[in-house]
Amino acid sequence: MEQDRWDDQDRRRPPTGRVVAISVAALLVIAACSVLGVWQWQRGHVVVTEPPAQQPITDISEVVDGGASGDLAVLAADEVGRPVEVRGSYDPDLTLLAPGRPLDGALGSWVIGIVVLEDGSGVPVVRGWLPDGAEVPATPTGQVDLEGVVQPPEASDIAPSNQVLPAGQTWVVSAADLVNRVDYPVANAYVTLDTPEAGLQAVPPDDPGQATRRLDWGNLAYAAQWWVFALFAVVIWFRAVRDERIVTGQDDPGEPQENGPANGAGGRDMSGAR
């Protein structure tokens, strides 16, 4: 019935050709937008894995805090392996060696210090690896600004032996051990330095940490936007077909104020959005 009325109105100039052209163009645009949306949707669902080592460097106090009793008291699982910056000064009275540590096939020791932060708490730092028999470099004095990788404290069961060590040595890098040697709180983690002092070699982090997995929300948002554009194309398409059939070519896009419906008898209600 609707169709009949349109046919009646369109007697002067059947707009079939234009309507077909508009429809083809509209369908192409709708298809393109939909496909782009699907493409972004798939891109958004590719799970991105981010090894902790690739995360931006952060201050050690953001990760673990020896003076804290809450969340920052212990290292969270997803923070292990993150690059950190440690600013403070070495405790001049504490230098420990952890013997029995291999590096590149040779046996040596880790040189351990504690950097005291501004808030008075200490961060255990593995300054580097020292070959057996070499002399321990002097502890750097004054303010230091170090970069390294944060590691969880070592458990006592990794000690290669339970033999009692001479003073100034320890089997494991652990706050539980270190708090007995100093009179300030010590973070329950340690940092292994990227670039040790001269005479020491860098100790690669034992635990690279867990890669975090996430969806890419940026791409999912683009997908939604492409589908909105497709929807807009649908709406305009319906609108265009209706206009073409009703107005029969008397529509002038440049001057909308003169857009009276040519044969307004149809009661062209444009106020309702479609």
Add this chain to the structure above:
Amino acid sequence: MSGTSDVQGLRSEPKVRAALTRYRVMAWLTGIGLVVLVCIGMPQKYLDLFGGGDTVVGTVGVAHGWLYVVLLITTFDLGNRVRWSWKRMILTALAGTIPFLSFYAEHKNTQAVRSQLARQ
């Protein structure tokens, strides 16, 4: 053609004015976002200017995408109320994707709607 005011049927002028305001706000927000994106964000990300990185693209770019979606809705709403042709709606929507042209389109559209309202 029958009587102008009746045919144009802009019976609810306040609603048209409100729709025009909504459209203009979105046109300006989207236009500014696009200019910032193209003039600052893209050089920052691809030419390593302004310190490099993708902070602007990451923030303004994401916001601009959604602002443009809202602009499409307000464009269709206004166009419907003042009986724009579908071609004008498309041109207005496309103009919103071209830096600076969006401001010109906003200006012309506002002029057109205002003269349409004044003629009633």
